[in-house]
Amino acid sequence: MRKINPKSFTTATRGTSREINRQIALTLIRTHQPVSRADLSRLMDTNRANITFLINDLLEEGLVREGATGNDAKRGRRPTFLYLNSHQRCAIAVDIRATRTYLMMTDMIGKQLENIVSFPTDLEPEKFIKTLSKLIKQLLEDNEEVSECDGIGLVVPGMTDIKTGKVLHAPTLGWRNVDLRALLREEFEDIPIHIENSGKACALSQIWAARSDMHAHNDLVFVSVSDGVGVGVVINGELIRGKHNTAGEFAHVPLSIDGLPCSCGANGCWEAYISNLATISRYFGKNLSPRQPLSLEAANFTIEDLVKRARTGDGKALAALHLTARYLGLGLASIINAIDPSQIYLGGEITEAWDLIEPQVRDAIKERTLIRDLGATPLRIVPANEYPRLRGAVALVTAPAFAAPKVA
Amino acid sequence: MRKINPKSFTTATRGTSREINRQIALTLIRTHQPVSRADLSRLMDTNRANITFLINDLLEEGLVREGATGNDAKRGRRPTFLYLNSHQRCAIAVDIRATRTYLMMTDMIGKQLENIVSFPTDLEPEKFIKTLSKLIKQLLEDNEEVSECDGIGLVVPGMTDIKTGKVLHAPTLGWRNVDLRALLREEFEDIPIHIENSGKACALSQIWAARSDMHAHNDLVFVSVSDGVGVGVVINGELIRGKHNTAGEFAHVPLSIDGLPCSCGANGCWEAYISNLATISRYFGKNLSPRQPLSLEAANFTIEDLVKRARTGDGKALAALHLTARYLGLGLASIINAIDPSQIYLGGEITEAWDLIEPQVRDAIKERTLIRDLGATPLRIVPANEYPRLRGAVALVTAPAFAAPKVA
DNA sequence: CTTATTTTGTTAAAACATTAAACAATATGC
DNA sequence: GCATATTGTTTAATGTTTTAACAAAATAAG
Numbered sequence: 003m004r005k006i007n008p009k010s011f012t013t014a015t016r017g018t019s020r021e022i023n024r025q026i027a028l029t030l031i032r033t034h035q036p037v038s039r040a041d042l043s044r045l046m047d048t049n050r051a052n053i054t055f056l057i058n059d060l061l062e063e064g065l066v067r068e069g070a071t072g073n074d075a076k077r078g079r080r081p082t083f084l085y086l087n088s089h090q091r092c093a094i095a096v097d098i099r100a101t102r103t104y105l106m107m108t109d110m111i112g113k114q115l116e117n118i119v120s121f122p123t124d125l126e127p128e129k130f131i132k133t134l135s136k137l138i139k140q141l142l143e144d145n146e147e148v149s150e151c152d153g154i155g156l157v158v159p160g161m162t163d164i165k166t167g168k169v170l171h172a173p174t175l176g177w178r179n180v181d182l183r184a185l186l187r188e189e190f191e192d193i194p195i196h197i198e199n200s201g202k203a204c205a206l207s208q209i210w211a212a213r214s215d216m217h218a219h220n221d222l223v224f225v226s227v228s229d230g231v232g233v234g235v236v237i238n239g240e241l242i243r244g245k246h247n248t249a250g251e252f253a254h255v256p257l258s259i260d261g262l263p264c265s266c267g268a269n270g271c272w273e274a275y276i277s278n279l280a281t282i283s284r285y286f287g288k289n290l291s292p293r294q295p296l297s298l299e300a301a302n303f304t305i306e307d308l309v310k311r312a313r314t315g316d317g318k319a320l321a322a323l324h325l326t327a328r329y330l331g332l333g334l335a336s337i338i339n340a341i342d343p344s345q346i347y348l349g350g351e352i353t354e355a356w357d358l359i360e361p362q363v364r365d366a367i368k369e370r371t372l373i374r375d376l377g378a379t380p381l382r383i384v385p386a387n388e389y390p391r392l393r394g395a396v397a398l399v400t401a402p403a404f405a406a407p408k409v410a
Numbered sequence: 411m412r413k414i415n416p417k418s419f420t421t422a423t424r425g426t427s428r429e430i431n432r433q434i435a436l437t438l439i440r441t442h443q444p445v446s447r448a449d450l451s452r453l454m455d456t457n458r459a460n461i462t463f464l465i466n467d468l469l470e471e472g473l474v475r476e477g478a479t480g481n482d483a484k485r486g487r488r489p490t491f492l493y494l495n496s497h498q499r500c501a502i503a504v505d506i507r508a509t510r511t512y513l514m515m516t517d518m519i520g521k522q523l524e525n526i527v528s529f530p531t532d533l534e535p536e537k538f539i540k541t542l543s544k545l546i547k548q549l550l551e552d553n554e555e556v557s558e559c560d561g562i563g564l565v566v567p568g569m570t571d572i573k574t575g576k577v578l579h580a581p582t583l584g585w586r587n588v589d590l591r592a593l594l595r596e597e598f599e600d601i602p603i604h605i606e607n608s609g610k611a612c613a614l615s616q617i618w619a620a621r622s623d624m625h626a627h628n629d630l631v632f633v634s635v636s637d638g639v640g641v642g643v644v645i646n647g648e649l650i651r652g653k654h655n656t657a658g659e660f661a662h663v664p665l666s667i668d669g670l671p672c673s674c675g676a677n678g679c680w681e682a683y684i685s686n687l688a689t690i691s692r693y694f695g696k697n698l699s700p701r702q703p704l705s706l707e708a709a710n711f712t713i714e715d716l717v718k719r720a721r722t723g724d725g726k727a728l729a730a731l732h733l734t735a736r737y738l739g740l741g742l743a744s745i746i747n748a749i750d751p752s753q754i755y756l757g758g759e760i761t762e763a764w765d766l767i768e769p770q771v772r773d774a775i776k777e778r779t780l781i782r783d784l785g786a787t788p789l790r791i792v793p794a795n796e797y798p799r800l801r802g803a804v805a806l807v808t809a810p811a812f813a814a815p816k817v818a
Numbered sequence: 819c820t821t822a823t824t825t826t827g828t829t830a831a832a833a834c835a836t837t838a839a840a841c842a843a844t845a846t847g848c
Numbered sequence: 849g850c851a852t853a854t855t856g857t858t859t860a861a862t863g864t865t866t867t868a869a870c871a872a873a874a875t876a877a878g
Contacts, residue, residue, distance in 0.1 A: 003813040005617055005647035006437040009626035013434060013454045014427035016836045016863050022422040022818045023865090029414040040826055046421045052865060054828060078825025079873040161781070171781075209413055218417035221653065237650055239413035244750020245629065246783050251747040254780055258666040258678070259740055268778045270666070332667055339659040340748060342652020370676045372662055373569070373579075375654050405411040406818035410430045424834050424865045431836090448855055460836060462857060486854025487844040821878080828871075835864070842857075848850090 004410075012408050020056070021407045023048075027056050028065065029404050031084055032111060033215040036069060038081030057084065064090065065403070086111050092148040094138055095395035096156045097200070098123060100174040100229070103134065106392045107141045110152065110400055112212070116141055118392070127180045135189040153194040155398035156182060157203040157391045159230065163247060167197045173265070174229060196398035201232025201250060202241055203394025208347050208384070209236045210397040210404075219344040223337055224390070225252075227330065227350035230265075231273040235341060239406075252337050257329060272336075275329035278305045278351060285322040305351040312358060326352065327359035331366025338367065338376050349384040356383050412818075420816050428464070429815045431456075435464050436473065437812050439492055440519060441620065444477060446489030465492065472498065473811075494519050500556040502546055503803035504564045505608070506531060508582040508637070511542065514800040515549045518560065518808055520620070524549055526800070535588045543597040561602040561807035564590060565611040565799045567638065571655060575605050581673070582637060604806035609640025609658060610649055611802025616755050616792070617644045618805040618812075627752040631745055632798070633660075635738065635758035638673070639681040643749060647814075660745050665737060680744075683737035686713045686759060693730040713759040720766060734760065735767035739774025746775065746784050757792040764791050 023046070030045050031037055039057055043050045060066040067087040071080040088110040097104040103123045107116045119137060124130040142151060160172025167183025169175075183195045198206070205224040220239040226232040231253035235242045242249045253273040254266050261270025262280070274280055282303055312319035334346065352359070368377035384390050431454070438453050439445055447465055451458040468474040475495040479488040496518040505512040512528045527545060532538040550559060568580025575591025577583075591603045606614070613632040628647040634640040639661035643650045650657045661681040662674050669678025670688070682688055690711055720727035742754065760767070776785035792798050 003648065003809055005628065005809070006434055006812065006814050007626055007628050007647055008437055008441045011434055011437075013456050014430040014836085015456075016427070018427050018430065019422035019424070019835085019864060022426065026414055026419055026421060026818060029416055029419075033416045038826075048421050048423075049866060050827060051829080051867080055864085073874085075825065075874085077823070077875045079827075081826060215416050218415055220413065220415050237645055238648065239415055240411065240646060242645055242749070245752045245787075246750055246781065248780060248784060249748070249750040251750075251780055254747050254778070255663060255744040256666070256740075256778070257664060258668065259778075260666065266780060332664075336663040339662050340657070341650070342654055342657035342659075344653045370662070370664070370667075372656060372659055372674060373654065376656060379653075401411055401413070404414070406414050409817050410434060410814035422865085427835060427864085446855075457837060458856060459838080459858080463835085481845085485844095485846045485852070487842095487856075489855060819878100821876100823874100823876075825874080826872080828869105830869080831867085833864100833866070835862100837862070838860085840857105840859080843855080845852100845854080847852080 006410050011410055014409065018407070018409065020059075022409065023052070024056055024059065025404060025406055027053070027060065028086075031066060031086055032404060033212065035085050036072065036083035038072065038083055040081055042084075088113065089147065090149050091152045092142075092145065092150070093152055093396050093399035094141065094154045095392045095399070096134065096138075096154065097389075097391040097395060098156060098158050098175070100159070103130075104389075104392060105134075105137055105141065106389065106396065107145065108396050108400075109148070110403065112210075112393065112396050112400060115145055115148070118389070123175070125176055127177065127182070127185060131182070131185040131189070135186065138190070151190075151193050152403075153196060153399035154186065154190065155203075155395035156186075156195070156197045157200045157395045157398075158182075158197065159200045159232070161248060162197050162199050164196070164198055164243070167195060169197065194399070196395075198394070198398055199232070199234075199247075200391050200394070201226055202234040202243070203398065204232065204347070204349060204384075204390040205234025205236050205250075205394070206241055206397040206401065207390045207393035209239065209241070210401050211393065217345070221341070221343045222345045222347065223341055223343045224347045224349065224384075225334065225337070226390070227276055227278070227348070227352050229278055231277055233337070235343075237341070252333065252340075255333070255336055257332055272329070272333040276326050276333065276352075281305060281322055281326040281352065282308060284325060285319055287318075306354070309352075309355040309358070312355065320358065323352070323355055323359055324362050327362035328366045330359075331363040332370055334363070334381075335367045335370035335376075338371050338379050342376065343379065346379055346381050347384050347390075348381060349386070349390050351386075353383045353385070414818050419818055422817065426815070426817065430817065431460070432464055432467065433812065433814055435461070435468065436494070439474060439494055440812060441624075443493050444480065444491035446480065446491055448489055450492075496521065497555065498557050499560045500550075500553065500558070501560055501804050501807035502549065502562045503800045503807070504542065504546075504562065505797075505799040505803060506564060506566050506583070508567070511538075512797075512800060513542075513545055513549065514797065514804065515553065516804050516808075517556070518811065520618075520801070520804050520808060523553055523556070526797070531583070533584055535585065535590070535593060539590070539593040539597070543594070546598070559598075559601050560811075561604060562594065562598065563611075563803035563806035564594075564603070564605045565608045565803045565806075566590075566605065567608050567640070569656060570605050570607050572604070572606055572651070575603060577605065602807070604803075606802070606806055607640070607642075607655075608799050608802070609634055610642040610651070611806065612640065612755070612757060612792075612798040613642025613644050613658075613802070614649055614805040614809065615798045615801035617647065617649070618809050619801065625753070629749070629751045630753045630755065631749055631751045632755045632757065632792075633742065633745070634798070635684055635686070635756070635760050637686055639685055641745070643751075645749070660741065660748075663741070663744055665740055680737070680741035684734050684741065684760075689713060689730055689734040689760065690716060692733060693727055695726075714762070717760075717763040717766070720763065728766065731760070731763055731767055732770050735770035736774045738767070739771040740778055742771070742789075743775045743778035743784075746779050746787050750784065751787065754787055754789050755792050755798075756789060757794070757798050759794075761791045761793070 161170040254271040256270040258270040262274040264271035264274035569578040662679040664678040666678040670682040672679035672682035
């Protein structure tokens with residue numbers, strides 16, 4: 003039951019119904035392909051004639067193509083299958099991280115077209131954009147069969163303004179008020195450029211993943227544990243952004259207001275207990291703070307190293323992981339109590355030790371969730387080789403083609 | 411950018427456009443009345459003919475009525491003003507609390523028709539429903555000019571299942587799995603009955619308040635501090651309910667996981683720091699727990715008493731309020747970081763001391779919010795005499811008539 | 819092989835919505 | 849009294865969905 007905002011609504015015109023049905027048809031082709039016109043008419047509970055008209059439009063626009071004829075039924079004319087015509091158009095995804103930047107090229111349904119390429123992130127924006135542009139142009143040249151690039155999606159570990167395309171503040175990059183879109187626009191005049199926070203992008207990657215269509219989860223949370231902790235929340239099929247595009251910052255909801263110092267300036271944030279730095283510093287026995295310099299040994303030590311040691315019998319390493327797991331679960335319980343999502347996705351280096359930490363996480367969740375059902379909220383690990391950030395960047399480009407039209 | 415759920419969508423039919431525009435027109439009449447057809451055509455950016463057709467339907471259905479002619483303009487034919495025809499239909503709102511139950515009767519735009527009546531809450535559901543039914547029937551009989559009752563909205567301090575109409579668990583009432591709707595249905599066969607949690611209802615009261623239309627806040631949070639702490643969250647004009655209808659339980663997000671014991675069984679929940687009991691126990695110097703019996707003196711002592719003492723120079727009382735205020739602000743900061751709402755509404759007894767505690771609340775919010783803009787999130791006190799719970803119960807009945815149709 | 823049956827997809831016409839244009843009604847100003 | 853302006857209705861047009869009929873293509877049965 004949504005309220006119509008009297009200051010911002012969309013009156014229905016003659017074309018509104020068609021627009022709605024068009025997007026539904028596209029969505030269903032995406033999720034059910036290969037699919038015939040007759041199938042669509044049954045799925046959409048409308049007549050075949052209507053579908054014919056809709057599909058004719060989509061064929062003319064080149065969004066859909068006809069394929070082979072099927073032969074499911076025992077009798078009757080064979081259906082001609084429909085597919086998304088995804089090959090001529092492409093999306094460029096860019097994942098900007100503190101040390102390296104990764105690029106992926108996909109078609110319009112997110113099928114990877116080239117191997118992922120990467121380069122060291124130059125923290126000077128102008129130089130960075132120069133390198134990035136060269137690589138993007140290379141990718142586009144190497145794929146002559148794709149006639150058009152529908153957009154570039156950039157994902158940044160920090161706060162962004164998706165309307166202006168600016169990076170407001172990315173601590174690990176040292177960027178503040180960097181107009182990434184304007185810089186890229188100089189190189190790619192006609193290609194739409196999207197910029198989003200990486201935590202939110204990860205959530206997008208799951209809601210728009212073709213796989214997610216099977217489960218029909220329209221409420222989900224993505225939690226990414228890394229140097230920082232990023233959280234993206236999807237409610238009613240829509241990423242929540244908030245008034246200042248900062249919604250979802252559960253990383254700085256406290257476990258204990260008088261607890262460990264956090265990089266944000268406050269104390270006892272969830273992030274301060276479960277970030278990679280927190281786990282590693284726990285292993286080294288010191289209550290290292292993000293505001294203090296690390297010892298040389300700790301600075302070169304990664305979570306992967308820690309997990310390796312835990313697996314080979316290092317009790318202290320396992321204990322450090324288990325304690326992080328407990329805090330991870332306690333914070334997840336807060337998210338579950340607050341949002342009550344259908345599914346939670348977990349990403350980040352520490353999830354590679356999921357078999358070691360799952361019981362601790364689940365126990366902690368059960369400890370602080372209000373009712374038993376909430377304690378059983380399904381968790382799914384998203385491994386690094388699924389590239390959730392890059393997938394989210396892809397979604398920034400491809401999702402608008404399938405999204406519901408703004409109505410009422 | 412909302413994703414279409416391929417497992418649950420609504421294909422647009424011939425009537426969809428009209429349905430959308432009809433709801434927009436109703437919304438605009440509600441928020442702008444008195445308003446002419448020509449005004450509507452300008453507001454909706456469509457031609458007057460379209461409005462004529464829409465309004466003719468609404469006139470026939472009796473939802474809208476024509477009134478006097480205005481004379482705004484210097485020249486030209488005078489407009490005939492349109493109004494919502496709200497007088498023939500009514501809504502019954504019921505606020506069930508541990509000690510007393512309150513009833514309000516309104517017309518379809520929420521104008522109060524009778525004085526609020528109340529009676530002591532009988533904790534035995536059958537007896538309770540008997541008394542309640544008698545009073546509702548009395549109200550309906552006393553107002554013969556209202557020909558139809560469009561619904562009964564019940565608000566409960568506890569978990570509800572809005573689909574089945576059951577009260578799953580209401581601790582202060584001692585109710586568990588009580589099928590309130592079925593019990594009431596026996597007395598009122600043809601009247602729709604809605605049941606909702608009181609925290610969520612308070613949020614509904616604000617999003618559907620006519621006043622809110624002026625600010626066009628479609629993202630808001632309502633926090634009600636009382637014996638417990640209730641939170642309702644509205645995003646994109648829609649109350650978030652979550653998979654188990656428990657979304658919004660920020661009351662049990664911790665301030666300190668090792669902190670004060672909470673009635674939920676966990677430790678250090680926000681509620682344990684800011685509930686009325688917490689404030690009072692703080693005043694009496696003991697760290698009273700909700701799991702321990704109160705001293706006789708404390709049991710009969712109310713927040714109102716405490717505020718009175720604070721106002722008349724009792725330093726200990728003021729200190730107790732100030733500490734609660736600080737914890738209130740720290741928890742609000744978590745909500746702001748997580749949701750980033752356009753506005754936060756605060757209700758509950760302690761808000762009557764807002765002039766005493768506002769600085770402490772705001773300082774605590776600023777202390778833990780991530781960026782300066784978030785620290786300035788507007789707060790508005792909702793005084794008890796605005797009856798947010800009853801208003802929310804009214805909204806349960808009246809809102810569907812104005813809500814956006816489910817589309818795509 | 820022929821015919822009936824079934825299913826797919828198209829076409830033509832009907833029904834229903836928005837939209838454009840013309841027009842009637844009603845007011846003011848000169 | 850006439851030009852002008854505004855409101856609201858009417859009429860016709862345009863663009864949808866919807867219904868019904870039909871052509872195309874395959875299988876099953878006689």
